[in-house]
Amino acid sequence: MTTELNRGLRLEITDDRHFFEGKVADLLDRLYGAALRLAKNREDAEDLVAEAVAKAWASRRSLKDPEKFRSWIFRILTNTFISGCRKQAVRPQAETFQEHPSDVETAFSLFEELHQPFLLWWGNPEKDFLNKLLSQDIEKAVDTLPEAFRMVIVLSDMEGFSYQEISEILRVPVGTVRSRLARGRGLLQKALWEHGKDAGLIKST
Amino acid sequence: MKKVKTIGCEEALKHLLAYLDQEAGAIKRREVERHIEICRTCFSRAEFEQSLKTRLREAGRGTMRSSFEKRIKILFDQFTTKQKRETP
Numbered sequence: 360m361t362t363e364l365n366r367g368l369r370l371e372i373t374d375d376r377h378f379f380e381g382k383v384a385d386l387l388d389r390l391y392g393a394a395l396r397l398a399k400n401r402e403d404a405e406d407l408v409a410e411a412v413a414k415a416w417a418s419r420r421s422l423k424d425p426e427k428f429r430s431w432i433f434r435i436l437t438n439t440f441i442s443g444c445r446k447q448a449v450r451p452q453a454e455t456f457q458e459h460p461s462d463v464e465t466a467f468s469l470f471e472e473l474h475q476p477f478l479l480w481w482g483n484p485e486k487d488f489l490n491k492l493l494s495q496d497i498e499k500a501v502d503t504l505p506e507a508f509r510m511v512i513v514l515s516d517m518e519g520f521s522y523q524e525i526s527e528i529l530r531v532p533v534g535t536v537r538s539r540l541a542r543g544r545g546l547l548q549k550a551l552w553e554h555g556k557d558a559g560l561i562k563s564t
Numbered sequence: 565m566k567k568v569k570t571i572g573c574e575e576a577l578k579h580l581l582a583y584l585d586q587e588a589g590a591i592k593r594r595e596v597e598r599h600i601e602i603c604r605t606c607f608s609r610a611e612f613e614q615s616l617k618t619r620l621r622e623a624g625r626g627t628m629r630s631s632f633e634k635r636i637k638i639l640f641d642q643f644t645t646k647q648k649r650e651t652p
């Protein structure tokens with residue numbers, strides 16, 4: 360009886376425009392930030408968020424638990440992004456990759472490249488490097504990642520979703536989330552390293 | 565309470581990212597924590613990876629144009645007009 364009532368109440372809540380609008384308003388900058396990293400440019404990111412919000416409203420009754428609004432709408436956002444990519448007539452290249460990364464790909468570590476164990480305590484080249492990086496540098500490095508890795512980095516590092524939530528958002532096993540994250544982070548650090556060398560942020564020793 | 569197993573750098577690094585993501589199980593978490601307390605290199609590594617995560621988190625906040633926020637508002641208004649038409 361109480362559960363029936365609760366369910367009825369919950370449906371009413373999610374059906375309510377003010378509930379929906381409030382939730383979206385709270386998340387809008389995060390949705391937009393994520394969309395910007397997925398779509399890589401402002402116009403497409405705006406379209407992506409607008410489309411996802413409209414879709415979310417249309418399917419608001421599929422949200423069974425109002426507590427899960429955030430992962431629910433991010434799922435709609437990533438789905439909209441993926442289906443948008445598929446519709447595009449020309450794709451830069453089909454991104455095929457091995458689900459299980461080789462050691463070479465996950466092994467790259469900025470820290471290992473930069474850290475100098477015998478330096479005196481106040482010297483911290485890896486910290487200096489991070490401090491010199493601009494937000495744009497980090498954004499650009501994320502943009503170089505293949506889609507599958509970019510999505511997990513965005514959902515995990517940028518949005519702070521748990522592995523389980525990411526697995527539900529992307530509908531892939533948790534193990535896949537872990538391996539894509541490991542590989543994505545390796546690739547990201549490699550991209551930052553290359554950028555650092557090009558921009559002269561790394562002193563050659 | 566059970567004694568925390570002492571682990572080496574290799575083992576600590578294997579679980580470091582899951583640890584920072586708060587995805588390591590209770591036992592691994594304690595092992596990594598203990599290792600970081602006693603190993604300067606892994607401590608610095610953890611600090612570095614955490615700072616990078618923080619930078620990424622900040623980079624995820626996009627600055628929206630006011631025209632876009634307006635667009636979303638208009639979208640909401642359309643929802644309610646549609647809804648009114650749907651339910652007589």
Ligand SMILES: [Zn+2]
Nearest residue numbers: 572573603606
């Ligand atoms: Zn160590």
